[in-house]
Amino acid sequence: MLVVIHYAEIGLKGKNRPFFEGQLLGNLQRVLDPLAAPKTVRSRRLYGRLVVELPDQVPFEEVSRRIRRIFGVAHFGRARSCAPQPEEIEKTTVELMTERRPESFGIRVRRIEKRHPFSSQALATRLGAAVQAVTGARVDLGSPDVWVDVHVLSDEALIRAEQIQGPGGMPVGSAGRIVSLISGGIDSPVASLLALKRGCKALFVHFHSHPFTSAASQQKVRDLVALLAQYQGRSRLILVPFGTLQQTLVQETAPGPRIVLYRRFMLRIAERIAARNGAHALVTGESLSQVSSQTLANVDTINRAATLPVLRPLIGLDKAEIIERARTLGSFEISIEPADDCCSYLMPRRPATRTRPAQLEKIERALDVEGLVEAALARIEEEEIHAAD
Numbered sequence: 001m002l003v004v005i006h007y008a009e010i011g012l013k014g015k016n017r018p019f020f021e022g023q024l025l026g027n028l029q030r031v032l033d034p035l036a037a038p039k040t041v042r043s044r045r046l047y048g049r050l051v052v053e054l055p056d057q058v059p060f061e062e063v064s065r066r067i068r069r070i071f072g073v074a075h076f077g078r079a080r081s082c083a084p085q086p087e088e089i090e091k092t093t094v095e096l097m098t099e100r101r102p103e104s105f106g107i108r109v110r111r112i113e114k115r116h117p118f119s120s121q122a123l124a125t126r127l128g129a130a131v132q133a134v135t136g137a138r139v140d141l142g143s144p145d146v147w148v149d150v151h152v153l154s155d156e157a158l159i160r161a162e163q164i165q166g167p168g169g170m171p172v173g174s175a176g177r178i179v180s181l182i183s184g185g186i187d188s189p190v191a192s193l194l195a196l197k198r199g200c201k202a203l204f205v206h207f208h209s210h211p212f213t214s215a216a217s218q219q220k221v222r223d224l225v226a227l228l229a230q231y232q233g234r235s236r237l238i239l240v241p242f243g244t245l246q247q248t249l250v251q252e253t254a255p256g257p258r259i260v261l262y263r264r265f266m267l268r269i270a271e272r273i274a275a276r277n278g279a280h281a282l283v284t285g286e287s288l289s290q291v292s293s294q295t296l297a298n299v300d301t302i303n304r305a306a307t308l309p310v311l312r313p314l315i316g317l318d319k320a321e322i323i324e325r326a327r328t329l330g331s332f333e334i335s336i337e338p339a340d341d342c343c344s345y346l347m348p349r350r351p352a353t354r355t356r357p358a359q360l361e362k363i364e365r366a367l368d369v370e371g372l373v374e375a376a377l378a379r380i381e382e383e384e385i386h387a388a389d
Ligand code: ATP
Pocket: 180, 181, 182, 183, 184, 185, 186, 187, 188, 189, 205, 206, 207, 208, 266, 283, 284, 285, 286, 290, 291, 293, 294
């Protein structure tokens, strides 16, 4: 089985193109290799496309399901190979289209080997006429039912009459590493996925209050990371015990700005973890004005505790849009499972909506910030999470 893959924006990247293509090929091999015997899945570059060859008995359904999670793929489909002569190409194209029976079609020819004695245009016209004569389908170069992509190489031609939508984006890993702050909630898994879509590879960090709360939030986060691992491969999850720190803050500070204070500590700890792991940014599931800690004033106050960029992919999305994406990812059902991720006494009844940086700095001057951060870091645990099914 041959699968021809068209990629998204990578084509624009000039001299970096081989790097992006290499990353994409590696990511494809990672998900496709387990479907067949060792070394039987082969992939190669093809002048702005990628071709994967798999044993015929591998079910295409499964191949397709996996490729649809590889960021960087614009669209893909099975292809047939034949000799690069016009008669052969015509025969194979007509065969394919007789099986497909579309109402309309368009033909796109790319001649990679320019020495063949026919032009791309002449070949496209010839193929179009032949398909029309045999199937009765009409030519439509706007939005046909089926696009037929013909690649003519020096010793073979590849014909693809199937176009399955990929997820777009950039290959995971091509942008570098980030630390994703993941709670058990609805938002952060969606934020992580959007960061992955732009080529980031995420290291996940979760703050839990166990043993003050049950361990349920940790299991939820493991399940969420397993879903995200379908997109980026085996993933690391760092569990940070946060309960003792929260308890100290509850004893020593006023309740109003406490959530903002927790968040500032989370950013500080996450930033240390980022530094140890070569990550260049933090990612959160914050959106604007969704809850009290996400007013613009509080986002400002929280943000100042970090020196790394804090990416907030959801910043402009409505809750309904976020939920829709969570459903597509499959995380929604997990996120809404109840878990006492933070016991009520750690949460103020009326969180402040308009904190100021100076106010928090003053509160923190009375605390041993460094000692609290170090104490939490000393007790972190790390797990490897495999992709769900
Ligand atoms: P989510 O649905 O992601 O939990 P939320 O709407 O509940 O978000 P907040 O509770 O204000 O919003 O959290 C904002 C962001 O802070 C989260 O999206 C996440 O990135 C980070 N965060 C909050 N709590 C935790 C936690 N326990 N561990 C790791 N990150 C957290």
